Amino acid sequence: MNLADSVFIGLAVVTVLGALGAVAFRALFYNALSLVLCLFGVAGLFIYLHAEFLAVMEVIIYIGAISVAIIFAIMLSRPMDKSDEPRSPSASLRGAVCAALVFAGLWRLLSGARWAQGSGQLPDMRDIGKALLTTDVLPFEAVSLVLLVAIIGALVLSSPRERS
Amino acid sequence: MSATLQPYLLISTLLLCLGLYGVLTRRNLIAVLISLELILNSASLNFVAFGRFHMADPSAGQVFAIFIIALAAAEVCVALSLILLLFRQRRSVDPASMDQLKG
Amino acid sequence: MSVPPIEFPILSTILLCPVIALLAVLLTPGRYTTAIKLVSLVASAATLVLSIWLCLAFNAKDPSFQYIERLDWVRSYGIQYANAVDGLNVAMILLTAIVIFCGILVSWGVTYRTKDFFANMLFLVAGVFGVFMTTNLFFFFLFYEVAVIPMYLLIVIWGSTNKQYAAMKLTLYLLLGSALMFAGFLYIYSLPDARTFDLLAIKQQVTFSPMVQNILYISLFVGFGVLAACFPFHVWSPDGHVAAPTAASMLHAGVLMKLGAFGILRIGVYLFPDGARFWAPTIAVLALCNIVYGAMVATQQRDLKYIIGYSSVSHMGIVLLGIATMTVSGFNGALFQMFSHGIMTALFFACVGFIYDGCHTRMLDELGGLSKTAPRISAFFIIAGLCGLGLPGMGSFVAELLVTVAAIGTYPVIGITSLLALLVTAYYVLSAVQKVFYGPENHHHKDFKDINGFQFIPRAVLVGCLIFFGVFPQIFLDWVNASTRALLGA
């Protein structure tokens, strides 16, 4: 096992453990921190996939913006995290069984599947930029519009004025 | 080991299922939102992995992942404000209590 | 009278009138109530004029379909928007136009959610016109459903007296009927020879074995019979009549119930003549139950609208009896009865609704002496009542004469027993008149205002129709005669 592989395994473990923490802790704040951990792991995995740009994006946007926003939300509204009532064992069991079933089903599907042969080419950031401005320009613009709408929507929704 | 698809698929499936577990069991909407982020991440991981190994156009998977990240940002931003609004109005963010449509 | 044939698609035009008006009403803001009413009135007046024109231009000598309009909708399934007119539906179209015209006028005073009310009325009428016109089984079903839904809304929103119950009952019953009917249609469609919903094509292409005819006919009969308030599926109709607002009652009893009887003739007897013959005696017995039982039950009612509701059951029995005779006269009489009963009940409800609005009660015991307080509305009610008890000179008399002659000729015992209803009807109609309109003036209703000149119009139109066709029945018979003859293969 070379270094790359062991680092890969480490990243994988971090990712999964972070994900586990993000759902398992009862305290909301810990959940958010675990999510950050998990996202770091995913960013690392992206590097292994030769998607350095994406890894950077993951860190900047996901961790730097999204997670932080969640943490801010948690901290700004303190009583909210208290409202996580204890989970009932039956509900936990139900969730676990469902998730396990889905996992089993998916894994069976994936392990039995045969995939098409890829080109083996390594992607380039330049390609991504080109694609975003040529073939994918329409969805790209649509996403920008969605973002704009979301920002405006969020502002409208969270503005403190009283509604009738 | 990192040069095949299988480990990535395993990780993303695990992320997905943990996310599902969270969505199904958590009784706080922010926690549910966190779980959703896990699911989204599993999806983008899948996209990138498939793009790396099994796709003619190497950039396609990454472009998708970029879109996912952007949409996730939008989603979180709206969802958080909705949750805050809901909390302000009902003093509860328990998804189990949201059953007003029940006959 | 020779009126040249009409060059444009008259049937679609009639159908489009309420549809366009419906769109116009929906686009008008709800506060312009007068505009909404005017649009509805103009549309219904247009349908009335067009229907009269159709009746005049219609070639009564030709028993086949005329003014055929076809437009493929889903070609691979044989679903066509197809309209045509023959003797069976020409009068029904006229009836619908008359009743909706008067119904719109009568509901001029609706103030609660005016826009929605008129939109529903127009929607309902579009459905009814569609059912009467179409020659495609699929569209028949479609239009039928279109007619049922607004009825439900009209009763639930603008109704009275236990309206939720009545509306739900009515809708469930009618949907039950339509389910049976649609099952029959689908079975016909599934036959290897058919593969189409086109009525004429089915008639030409498919030969049904006697067994199939018997089964399909009775299934269709029950489906349609529910709508025609055939015993023992009649209980929805009095409840529905009672709960519905005035104009809806008029349409409901005046036109909607006729859809059932019309369907039996148009589809049941047309496609399955042998099945119809096989079941005719059974249906005659049921019809007799309708006639006598309905009339008997009507004598026991205390609510004016229930009396009319059960009288409708009784009178629809005459329609069914006419159909059961399987004779030209019987069919003619059944169609005539459908027409004149439609107008007569519309008049009944136009009067009772007005009385209820003014006196806030329909109970016989709480009313009295209204002839003194409101002579005009009383006169109209009494005229309707006289038509109901089959007074000569009114449409019902001729209809009952035709049916009775046919029934006595075909089923002597049933026919003669059915005459009993004439006596019972006279009894309950006159008892109601005596209780409500005669007797000393009731001081509770002193300030009940009689109808004004405007409200006089619709009721006068209805009375005019009753008397006109009562005095000149041959005009009506000329319309239907060729087609009923062809229907029986006579």
Add this chain to the structure above:
Amino acid sequence: MDLTLLWTIQLAPLAVFALIFILPKNARGIAPLLGLTGSAAAAVSALCFLLAHAGKAGQPALHYSVDWLTIDLPAAWPLGKAVSGTLKAGFLLDPLNLLMITLVTVISFFVQLFSFYYMREDESRPRYFAYLSFFSFAMTGLVLASNLLQTFMFWELVGLASYLLIGFWYTKPSAAQAARKAFVLNRLGDLGFYLGIVILFVGLGTLDFTGLGKDAVLSALGPTLAMAAGLLVLTGVMGKSAQFPLHIWLPDAMEGPTPVSALIHSATMVAAGVFLLVRAYGVFSASEVTLEVILLLGCVTGLIGALLATRQRDIKKILAYSTVSQLGLMAAGVGAHAPQAAMFHLTTHAFFKSCLFLTSGAFIHRFHSNDIWTIARGGGRKDLVPMLTLTVGLLSLCGLPPLSGFFSKDLILEAAKHHGLAAFAACVAVSVLTAYYSFRLLFIVLFARPTAGHGHGHHAHGHDAGGHHEDLLGGLSRALPLLLLAALSIYAGFLGSPMTHSPILVWLGGHEAHFDPAMAVKTLVIIAVGCAIAFALHRDPDASEKKLESSKGPWAMLVDRRFFIDDAFVWVTKQVGLRIASFFDLMDRWLVNGVLVNGTSYRIADLGRLAVRLQSGSLQGYLACGLAVLAVTLLWLTGGSSR
């Protein structure tokens, strides 16, 4: 020309009827005038027609018809042959209905004239005259009709007119009740009539009177069915002409205004039944049994009516029962193969009875009471014109020669005598009773001692109230019809008397009457007996009143309860008809609606309640379910693919 006259007769009253309702409120005052004009137009037209055609016996004067309705039936019961016929509408004018139409229009005119006086204080006068005109329209239609169905249609319409007029003062519950009773009982009779028409139509394919001869009916229907048809049509006659046991509506019909009683419930409408007996004589004479039944019914009705008339104290009731009795006599005449005699009696009866009713109206209007003792004590005998016409009418009614009743009743007695002893005895009994109650009425009014302060009788009629002020117009419209009708009731007899060779009988197709001295003597004896009894019992009206009030014997009870016929009808309606109806009603509520309909819906609702438990409303629960299903499907599919 003839046709124009006929249309005038037919439509003038209808036009008046419509016009009165169209009139604006402030112009309704001219309604009586309009009514009078309409009836005058009809009467004049009828008289013109009569003058033009009188004496031409045998031939129908006019036969005009148009197609009205076609009916065809394959293989119809009861003859099993296909029927295809056209029902017509039109006029058929022959001597019989020419006579009748003249009678109807002329009496109608007089009654309208009298109503001018009688109804002058009533505020719903316009309605009254409209109804009267409507009646004239319907009655002329009935008389002029060319076929049986048309007759039936107008028959029902006159029933309606009668209903409306009996219930004219509808705020009085008793009037409303009487109106309904009249209509429903007539309906009962009409059911049979209707059925009879259907059988005749199915058998003959036509209902035209020209085709309803005795031989045609017999050959088309055969004896049994011909009898059935005749008897069925007879039930209609029983209803309309108040024959036993359907006569009970007629006395109650006196709730209407008195001129209406004169016009409809004595002279014209109730005579329509007898008119029909004569008109469709072919149908009845096709079977001897039918004629026997008619004779029997006529005799029973005559006796019952006359008996009931003997114990009434309401002047209108006396006249009403007298009408029932006379109608019975007419029917007996038809049953005894003397339709012309019946028709002649109908004519004379129409005149003297309407005269009597109008006279009673004159009394009632003046003395505010229907009670004969009240009228008498109020000074009835001092009211000269009515007193005169009362005397003439009553004497004519008992058949004193040479008044009209003598000639017509004689003919019927003679026919009955020819027919059989029983019938003759019954007719004689009726005549004696008639003479008795006529003289009873006369004596009470004549001999009663007037008291001061009249006008408060036992049966004070609030509605007939009116002032005593009488101007010239009022007086004229009061006296003129009375006197003219009295004159006519004297004159009409001579039309059928042997002295003038009975032109009316010949014209109607009968034989000339022969003067039979023995018969005249018998009549005189009958009258004398009746008169003597009446004198013995009623020469002191005060005593006879006390006796009437105090008599409690079984006979008195029987008569006072009208032989329990009314009670029998009430019993049947209440105990049988309404019981069945309420049973059906219960069945409808409980069985059909309750068990079948609501029961089904409740069971379905129960099922739904089971399903409701799945709808927890928990989002996470729903999601879990969905996911579980997805996962299981996935497992199932992948399991399948790996194999």
